[in-house]
Amino acid sequence: MVSPRVEEFLENLYLRETEGDRCSRVGDEDNGTTQREAENAGYVVTGPDGKAQLTEAGRALGQRVLRRCRLAERLLHDVLLVRKDRTQSNACAFEHVLQDGLDNRICTLLGHPRVCPHGHPIPEGECCKRAGLDPLNEVSALCDGRPNQTGVVAYLSTRDHREIQKLMALGILPGSDIRLIRLFPSYVFELGHTQFTVDRSLAEKIIVHWRDREDDSSS
Amino acid sequence: MRHGPLVSGASLGVARESRAMPAIRRVLIVGNPNVGKSALFNRLTGRYATVSNYPGTTVEVARGRARLPGGVTAEVIDTPGLYSLLPITEEERVAADMLREQPAHVVLHVVDTKNLPRMLGLTLQLIEAQLPVVLVLNLYDEARELGIRVDVARLSERLGIPVVITVSTTGEGFPALLRTLASPVPISSLTVEYGTIIETAIRRIAERLGNGHHPLSARTRAALLLQGDEPERIRLARQRGEGDAADILHIVAETRARLNHSPHYYATLALRARVEEILGECFFTAPRAAQRWRRLADRLCMSPLTGFPIMAAILYFGLYGFVGRIGAGVVVDWLEDRVFEAHFIPWADYAVRRFTPALLHDLFVGEYGMLTLGLRYAVAIILPVVGAFFLMFAILEDSGYLPRLAMLADRAFKPLGLNGRAVIPMALGFGCDTMATLVTRTLETRRERILCTLLLALAIPCSAQLGVILALLSSHPGGLLLWVGVVASVFFAVGRLGAVLLPGDDPMFYMELPPLRWPLPGNVLVKTYTRMVWYFREILPMFLLASVLIWAGQITHVFALTLRAMTPALRLLGLPPESGVAFLFGFFRRDYGAAGLYDLQEKGLLTGNQLTVAAITLTLFLPCVAQLLVMHKERGWRMTAAISGVVLTTAFTVGWTVHQVLQWTGIFL
Numbered sequence: 001m002v003s004p005r006v007e008e009f010l011e012n013l014y015l016r017e018t019e020g021d022r023c024s025r026v027g028d029e030d031n032g033t034t035q036r037e038a039e040n041a042g043y044v045v046t047g048p049d050g051k052a053q054l055t056e057a058g059r060a061l062g063q064r065v066l067r068r069c070r071l072a073e074r075l076l077h078d079v080l081l082v083r084k085d086r087t088q089s090n091a092c093a094f095e096h097v098l099q100d101g102l103d104n105r106i107c108t109l110l111g112h113p114r115v116c117p118h119g120h121p122i123p124e125g126e127c128c129k130r131a132g133l134d135p136l137n138e139v140s141a142l143c144d145g146r147p148n149q150t151g152v153v154a155y156l157s158t159r160d161h162r163e164i165q166k167l168m169a170l171g172i173l174p175g176s177d178i179r180l181i182r183l184f185p186s187y188v189f190e191l192g193h194t195q196f197t198v199d200r201s202l203a204e205k206i207i208v209h210w211r212d213r214e215d216d217s218s219s
Numbered sequence: 220m221r222h223g224p225l226v227s228g229a230s231l232g233v234a235r236e237s238r239a240m241p242a243i244r245r246v247l248i249v250g251n252p253n254v255g256k257s258a259l260f261n262r263l264t265g266r267y268a269t270v271s272n273y274p275g276t277t278v279e280v281a282r283g284r285a286r287l288p289g290g291v292t293a294e295v296i297d298t299p300g301l302y303s304l305l306p307i308t309e310e311e312r313v314a315a316d317m318l319r320e321q322p323a324h325v326v327l328h329v330v331d332t333k334n335l336p337r338m339l340g341l342t343l344q345l346i347e348a349q350l351p352v353v354l355v356l357n358l359y360d361e362a363r364e365l366g367i368r369v370d371v372a373r374l375s376e377r378l379g380i381p382v383v384i385t386v387s388t389t390g391e392g393f394p395a396l397l398r399t400l401a402s403p404v405p406i407s408s409l410t411v412e413y414g415t416i417i418e419t420a421i422r423r424i425a426e427r428l429g430n431g432h433h434p435l436s437a438r439t440r441a442a443l444l445l446q447g448d449e450p451e452r453i454r455l456a457r458q459r460g461e462g463d464a465a466d467i468l469h470i471v472a473e474t475r476a477r478l479n480h481s482p483h484y485y486a487t488l489a490l491r492a493r494v495e496e497i498l499g500e501c502f503f504t505a506p507r508a509a510q511r512w513r514r515l516a517d518r519l520c521m522s523p524l525t526g527f528p529i530m531a532a533i534l535y536f537g538l539y540g541f542v543g544r545i546g547a548g549v550v551v552d553w554l555e556d557r558v559f560e561a562h563f564i565p566w567a568d569y570a571v572r573r574f575t576p577a578l579l580h581d582l583f584v585g586e587y588g589m590l591t592l593g594l595r596y597a598v599a600i601i602l603p604v605v606g607a608f609f610l611m612f613a614i615l616e617d618s619g620y621l622p623r624l625a626m627l628a629d630r631a632f633k634p635l636g637l638n639g640r641a642v643i644p645m646a647l648g649f650g651c652d653t654m655a656t657l658v659t660r661t662l663e664t665r666r667e668r669i670l671c672t673l674l675l676a677l678a679i680p681c682s683a684q685l686g687v688i689l690a691l692l693s694s695h696p697g698g699l700l701l702w703v704g705v706v707a708s709v710f711f712a713v714g715r716l717g718a719v720l721l722p723g724d725d726p727m728f729y730m731e732l733p734p735l736r737w738p739l740p741g742n743v744l745v746k747t748y749t750r751m752v753w754y755f756r757e758i759l760p761m762f763l764l765a766s767v768l769i770w771a772g773q774i775t776h777v778f779a780l781t782l783r784a785m786t787p788a789l790r791l792l793g794l795p796p797e798s799g800v801a802f803l804f805g806f807f808r809r810d811y812g813a814a815g816l817y818d819l820q821e822k823g824l825l826t827g828n829q830l831t832v833a834a835i836t837l838t839l840f841l842p843c844v845a846q847l848l849v850m851h852k853e854r855g856w857r858m859t860a861a862i863s864g865v866v867l868t869t870a871f872t873v874g875w876t877v878h879q880v881l882q883w884t885g886i887f888l
Contacts, residue, residue: 081479161447161481162307166729168487169302171337175491185523186626186639186728193333193365195517197626199638199728 002041004096007065009034010043011095013054014062019120067123068103069095070116075106077117078207079155084117109154109209111139140210143187143203145180151210153178158205167206170196178208244293246285246400247321249314249345250329251338252300253733255357257281258742259329259387260297263396280313287401296321304344304439305448305483308663312450318350319434319454325404329355332362332369332384336498340490343411346380348439351404354382355396360389361734366505373501379407388739410438413489417482420445420474424467445471446483516735520623530627533620537611538649538682539689546607547600547686554599564591582770587804593766597759604682606751608650613746617738621646622730629728635711636670636718637662638728644671648679651754653846655679656853666723669862672854673717676842677866678710688834691817698831698888701877705835709873713865761845769804778803788871793878795824798833806841827888828881836874841866 002010035052038044043058054062072094076082082090098106104127107113112128115121139154153176156164171191172178181188181195187203189196198206246263250256264283281297298317299310306312318326328345330338335356345352356362356369375382381399385392412418424441433440443451444467456464474482519525567590571583584591615621621643629639640662648655652675659671680688692699718725772778782799789799801815816833819825825833841847841863850859881888 163727164481164484165305165307166727168484169307170729170731173488173491182521186629188521188626188732192337194337195732197622197730197732199629202727202729
């Protein structure tokens with residue numbers, strides 16, 4: 001296992017390789033020790049100009065670290081409702097904690113997001129490739145579900161006090177069982193034994209963790 | 220009995236009895252919309268208030284008396300629907316206020332049994348407020364049908380309050396309910412644990428509030444303040460002065476800053492967790508599907524493929540067929556010809572001429588007399604039409620169809636700055652725009668209420684007007700088509716423009732869809748009757764007043780002058796000066812105007828083109844006096860003046876344009 005410092009070093013190199021210098025974090029606080037540590041682990045080689053270049057393994061690790069970082073940002077922003085300008089500093093600490101496997105689970109929870117809150121791309125993981133084949137068993141907004149799909153409300157993606165209050169007054173809380181009934185002309189879903197209808201602006205704020213596959217007995 | 224372990228709570232209850240309680244036993248009914256509160260109220264009191272599936276119809280508060288065992292009489296008050304102690308809508312605010320301002324011996328929390336998990340949170344809130352709560356598991360038959368079972372004794376024990384099972388439509392469980400209402404209700408000591416941060420804040424605020432004389436516990440008031448309840452904050456500032464209030468609000472702000480979500484969010488989650496923990500022991504569900512017909516009917520109503528045809532069929536057969544043909548046709552003809560023309564008018568004419576001075580003859584039995592026109596219109600024309608409409612509307616309301624209509628219509632109303640909820644006042648407007656203007660109250664924001672009021676005043680013809688105009692244009696199919704097209708276009712164009720010009724956010728749409736139920740004939744009839752009585756009481760004086768004004772206007776020649784002043788405007792529309800009468804009287808009653816046109820057509824004074832232009836302008840023209848008065852009451856005179864200005868301008872401009880286009884293209888309708 002490599003130190004957080006090395007992880008960050010590799011992440012920066014990877015970023016510079018793929019996205020150029022626009023990321024402010026690619027400052028070269030490079031000291032020889034980090035580079036040497038990375039080189040010993042086989043993640044970089046030192047080029048003729050003395051600068052570090054990623055090896056295959058280094059590139060893979062750098063990409064994974066970046067993925068964790070941006071997933072962490074999404075998690076902080078979408079679920080924990082941390083303000084966008086604060087997500088990055090928090091995520092920097094987070095990225096070293098999310099060990100392999102955990103990032104995939106967070107990725108699934110969030111519905112395999114493609115970009116971070118700032119709009120930068122999130123590298124794909126194994127789980128995203130699988131999700132492409134089977135769109136179920138993931139998290140997405142109510143408006144992206146399918147009729148007769150059931151699930152559990154994962155969270156409400158809004159900070160608007162009034163919106164939250166309305167949704168909660170109807171009993172739409174994280175943890176509530178929910179069944180989508182129809183998408184058009186308005187969104188209709190069942191909660192317990194009551195049906196509700198909402199428009200798109202509310203439906204896209206109810207984030208649901210969908211169940212695997214609904215045995216469609218009714219139709 | 221079943222509330223054994225509550226001795227401490229019960230003693231607390233006795234202490235509270237000494238507060239400013241009314242001498243007579245008072246019972247306050249609270250609960251979500253659609254749980255059968257009104258039906259329960261009716262069965263308790265034997266007096267009728269509107270029973271409805273439509274969330275928000277019970278805006279007005281109903282009161283009645285109930286006879287309890289032991290010869291005790293109780294005052295029963297039905298409050299508007301309440302989802303949580305933290306109100307969002309106007310109705311909820313009313314209900315929450317009543318809990319504070321109407322100290323009750325019993326607070327009857329009525330819930331829909333099958334939805335207990337969603338509704339028990341409010342029970343816990345009421346218990347925490349130290350109110351004398353009795354939980355009523357209503358609609359128990361529907362729950363049974365779904366295979367749900369509740370361990371009532373265990374639930375009562377866990378909550379520390381009496382719990383009763385009822386079916387208000389059949390009366391099941393009512394003897395037990397009456398017994399419970401007659402005996403003292405223990406105050407439960409149950410509390411909900413909201414987590415350290417919120418609990419600390421609640422304790423600090425509650426200490427400052429003190430345990431003074433207040434219907435709600437300090438803990439509850441603290442929790443409400445913490446959750447940003449505006450009414451409670453205003454009350455705090457009023458009762459404690461700005462200084463004390465600022466100190467408490469500082470704690471609120473401090474706590475909010477420490478939490479990622481609002482305190483309300485965490486409080487609701489904690490409440491729900493507690494509900495689940497309690498119900499885990501006493502609420503048992505069996506997976507069993509809803510009745511087949513219900514699911515099928517539901518799908519047919521909501522799927523666009525079948526839903527829109529069903530909507531069209533209901534509008535056609537219900538509005539046109541039943542209200543138009545039977546109400547406005549058969550019944551009106553019979554009342555007019557058989558009752559008024561044949562018997563009442565000759566008799567009244569004879570009596571008035573015989574017993575009053577000549578000056579007053581016209582007032583009573585002249586062309587626009589109080590008896591010949593005012594009373595005859597109110598009784599023979601408006602009442603049957605409106606009655607038929609109310610009957611139709613009550614059936615739709617009680618069947619649970621209206622919210623589904625709202626769901627279908629939401630997308631169509633969005634461009635107009637309204638949402639699906641507006642379909643209710645709009646549909647009602649085809650019956651009576653005056654009543655519909657009152658019902659705009661159920662819309663959520665001021666912006667929606669203004670937009671809806673404007674559209675009602677401008678482009679929704681009421682049933683009386685609709686009846687006459689349909690009869691008028693029936694001989695000119697092209698004119699009828701043009702009339703529908705123009706009025707509908709104006710409706711959407713002005714609505715869209717209003718939505719763009721009026722500042723504010725477009726409304727969100729969310730609504731409960733109560734299960735489709737067979738309407739109970741008794742409920743439908745009594746509801747129709749209550750509304751007809753209400754309508755008649757409101758409207759008859761307006762008619763008589765209109766007759767008097769017309770009479771006075773004619774005697775003083777004010778009308779003649781006004782008519783002369785209108786002639787140039789009418790000429791621009793290509794209408795003969797005689798049609799001015801229709802417009803002038805149209806202001807007193809929309810249908811007076813249309814009826815005036817009818818007379819002109821009978822005399823052969825109008826061509827098809829003129830008739831169409833007149834019908835369009837008249838439909839868009841100023842609403843009747845009654846509607847104007849209600850607009851003033853609901854929106855204030857400034858807004859009423861603004862809306863009237865828009866309506867007048869639009870009506871004239873559109874009428875003129877149609878006239879010009881018809882003339883230019885040389886079309887004859």
